[in-house]
Amino acid sequence: MGTEDWFYSRKGAPGELTLDDTITAFEQDLGKDVAILRTTPPGTAIEPSLAARITVHLVMRTAHLRRMLEHGIDSITEEMGSLFTDPTRLGAIMGIDSPLLGSAVMNAIRNTSQDLVPAGFPVPLSERLLSFFMRERGGELAAQAAATLTPMFPRLFKDLASRVRDSHNEIVAKPLDDHGWVNALTGFIWTIEAGIDMILPDAVALARETGKSLAPLLFTTAADAELILLPVANDRVLVGRRDTATGIDLTIFNAQAAASCDGFFIAARPFDAEGLSATIGSGPAQALAESIAGAVHDAEAARRDHAGGELPQAQPQTFAISGFSYRVTLHDFGNDVLAQEYAAILESVVGALSRDIPLHDLDGVTIAADYGDALAKLDRGDVNLPPVTSDALKYGIGVAKPVTVIRNGKTKSHLVLAAGIAAAWTSNDMNLRASGLHLLIKMLAGIAHATRYADVPAFRPDAMGHELHLAVAHTPRGYWSAKQAAFVDPDQGESYADLVITSLDFARREVGTARARMTDDADVDEASIIALECVSAVLNHAADWLGHRDGLAPDQSFAGDDLAARLAPSGLDHWLALFGRDLVASFGKDSAIDLAVVATLSRHVERLFWSLGIYCWPDVDGVRCVVSDRPLAPVLLPGIDIPADFATPAPADPGS
Numbered sequence: 001m002g003t004e005d006w007f008y009s010r011k012g013a014p015g016e017l018t019l020d021d022t023i024t025a026f027e028q029d030l031g032k033d034v035a036i037l038r039t040t041p042p043g044t045a046i047e048p049s050l051a052a053r054i055t056v057h058l059v060m061r062t063a064h065l066r067r068m069l070e071h072g073i074d075s076i077t078e079e080m081g082s083l084f085t086d087p088t089r090l091g092a093i094m095g096i097d098s099p100l101l102g103s104a105v106m107n108a109i110r111n112t113s114q115d116l117v118p119a120g121f122p123v124p125l126s127e128r129l130l131s132f133f134m135r136e137r138g139g140e141l142a143a144q145a146a147a148t149l150t151p152m153f154p155r156l157f158k159d160l161a162s163r164v165r166d167s168h169n170e171i172v173a174k175p176l177d178d179h180g181w182v183n184a185l186t187g188f189i190w191t192i193e194a195g196i197d198m199i200l201p202d203a204v205a206l207a208r209e210t211g212k213s214l215a216p217l218l219f220t221t222a223a224d225a226e227l228i229l230l231p232v233a234n235d236r237v238l239v240g241r242r243d244t245a246t247g248i249d250l251t252i253f254n255a256q257a258a259a260s261c262d263g264f265f266i267a268a269r270p271f272d273a274e275g276l277s278a279t280i281g282s283g284p285a286q287a288l289a290e291s292i293a294g295a296v297h298d299a300e301a302a303r304r305d306h307a308g309g310e311l312p313q314a315q316p317q318t319f320a321i322s323g324f325s326y327r328v329t330l331h332d333f334g335n336d337v338l339a340q341e342y343a344a345i346l347e348s349v350v351g352a353l354s355r356d357i358p359l360h361d362l363d364g365v366t367i368a369a370d371y372g373d374a375l376a377k378l379d380r381g382d383v384n385l386p387p388v389t390s391d392a393l394k395y396g397i398g399v400a401k402p403v404t405v406i407r408n409g410k411t412k413s414h415l416v417l418a419a420g421i422a423a424a425w426t427s428n429d430m431n432l433r434a435s436g437l438h439l440l441i442k443m444l445a446g447i448a449h450a451t452r453y454a455d456v457p458a459f460r461p462d463a464m465g466h467e468l469h470l471a472v473a474h475t476p477r478g479y480w481s482a483k484q485a486a487f488v489d490p491d492q493g494e495s496y497a498d499l500v501i502t503s504l505d506f507a508r509r510e511v512g513t514a515r516a517r518m519t520d521d522a523d524v525d526e527a528s529i530i531a532l533e534c535v536s537a538v539l540n541h542a543a544d545w546l547g548h549r550d551g552l553a554p555d556q557s558f559a560g561d562d563l564a565a566r567l568a569p570s571g572l573d574h575w576l577a578l579f580g581r582d583l584v585a586s587f588g589k590d591s592a593i594d595l596a597v598v599a600t601l602s603r604h605v606e607r608l609f610w611s612l613g614i615y616c617w618p619d620v621d622g623v624r625c626v627v628s629d630r631p632l633a634p635v636l637l638p639g640i641d642i643p644a645d646f647a648t649p650a651p652a653d654p655g656s
Contacts, residue, residue, distance in 0.1 A: 507608075
């Protein structure tokens with residue numbers, strides 16, 4: 001198709017047989033067969049193996065194929081360069097932006113974990129440390145990798161033209177009988193049919209897959225092709241059909257053939273009036289772009305490691321605005337006048353919120369001077385339900401808590417508040433008033449969250465999740481409710497930040513004290529239980545801070561927005577960002593709770609355990625745990641500050 005000197009090989013030495021010579025010799029006989037086809041009467045059947053060999057040889061030897069290879073490889077290398085030199089896209093392929101790392105990354109981590117066995121590291125622990133580190137600090141690693149790869153790409157893909165030439169030559173030099181296309185097309189029914197003013201595209205032969213337009217033969221698949229068309233003269237076309245029922249419409253051939261060209265077509269007359277020249281290149285360019293885009297999409301989508309299967313999503317419940325009632329009770333102080341004043345404030349707040357979030361499961365509000373007594377004496381509506389106590393640890397005091405109660409066989413929520421919170425609603429101090437209303441709205445939002453996601457499907461966590469998930473189970477609700485209440489008092493973020501720092505300090509002291517009481521390395525139960533309780537508090541405070549931050553306008557400053565900097569000395573600043581991303585990901589499409597993400601949140605319990613010197617991993621008998629006085633600490637390495645103190649936990653004792 002067209003001519004070019006020494007297209008396949010350079011001029012050889014005297015007596016040397018080149019690929020051009022071989023093809024020329026082969027085509028002396030092939031030319032005779034084509035000449036016969038050009039004069040064969042329409043309707044004549046053609047021997048299938050001959051038709052298949054002619055078609056495949058002419059298609060394979062074209063400059064069209066070589067240019068398509070060059071264009072395709074150029075486009076692919078550009079995409080590869082974009083993928084691997086763009087930290088964001090590279091990070092996405094690695095999976096660091098999602099709760100699940102890419103399969104290739106996980107395979108590398110597993111291999112590295114095996115290498116650490118001689119140093120005394122159990123493989124499951126190494127995998128957990130390394131995989132969490134990759135997600136926590138992966139953004140910086142991706143940026144470094146992209147910076148390293150950027151200058152390499154021009155060298156990696158130099159001399160592409162000569163490589164394509166060599167590849168094309170290998171294809172053409174391959175015996176025709178070894179081509180899969182020859183075998184496939186031999187099964188077609190071949191005839192010569194009449195045509196009028198037919199053009200010959202530089203792709204030579206076109207094929208049609210079921211339900212699609214004509215395209216260059218090699219842009220289709222043999223299994224799906226149903227029709228092959230190869231013009232042999234302006235009034236003759238070689239036709240291959242999968243069966244005799246396959247329809248042929250030659251009136252549209254020229255238009256689709258011109259679009260399928262890369263650079264030119266050959267014709268017996270000008271086609272200026274038809275405008276065919278203007279469409280040259282549109283088909284291959286679009287097909288290449290679609291193929292490459294599809295391949296890149298598949299590569300990026302395939303990065304996920306979906307081991308364990310998908311978990312269902314909890315869809316938010318729809319609700320209609322309707323009237324509902326709830327009780328307001330002063331437990332141990334005040335009078336009817338004060339009760340009515342507080343009830344009026346509650347009515348205003350609940351009425352406004354209930355237009356946007358479901359609060360019809362609010363049973364009532366109890367306000368008490370003795371908060372603990374009110375919790376203990378609250379009628380829960382079922383004698384089998386135990387009395388409630390405050391969940392506050394020693395570093396703080398409880399002031400508000402929604403309690404599950406049963407009323408007329410229906411599960412509802414009753415909010416118990418300390419009297420000081422209600423008093424703040426009527427304070428002359430604007431800041432105190434905002435703080436009190438903020439807490440009220442956050443508690444009501446938490447009740448609405450329980451109603452909104454009342455039908456969460458049950459799921460069975462893995463061994464580690466079974467031990468640790470409860471410590472983090474309420475963080476999505478805390479995140480969501482803090483996000484809803486953030487507008488009331490933006491500077492409430494400072495209180496959340498202080499609680500995160502305070503709870504961390506408290507956890508270190510409590511775990512340290514419990515560790516000092518251990519009688520031997522196997523006596524880990526008390527320290528583990530205390531750590532679980534303390535870490536749960538840290539995670540809930542962090543979820544509140546993250547929800548509060550995300551409930552404000554992007555980049556809005558607020559008191560307490562320096563929490564990451566305050567956590568940096570502990571090496572937990574990047575962890576905070578990762579925890580925030582995972583909480584956001586917990587609410588998937590259409591605000592549904594993505595249980596596949598929620599099931600992975602227990603890894604954040606592990607991460608805080610490491611910062612306390614506690615290392616756990618799954619074992620054949622359940623979960624192994626080591627309580628150490630050497631927490632995972634940040635260490636400055638060349639170019640990146642990473643938690644590299646992986647050698648701190650001692651190898652597990654069989655009784656640990």
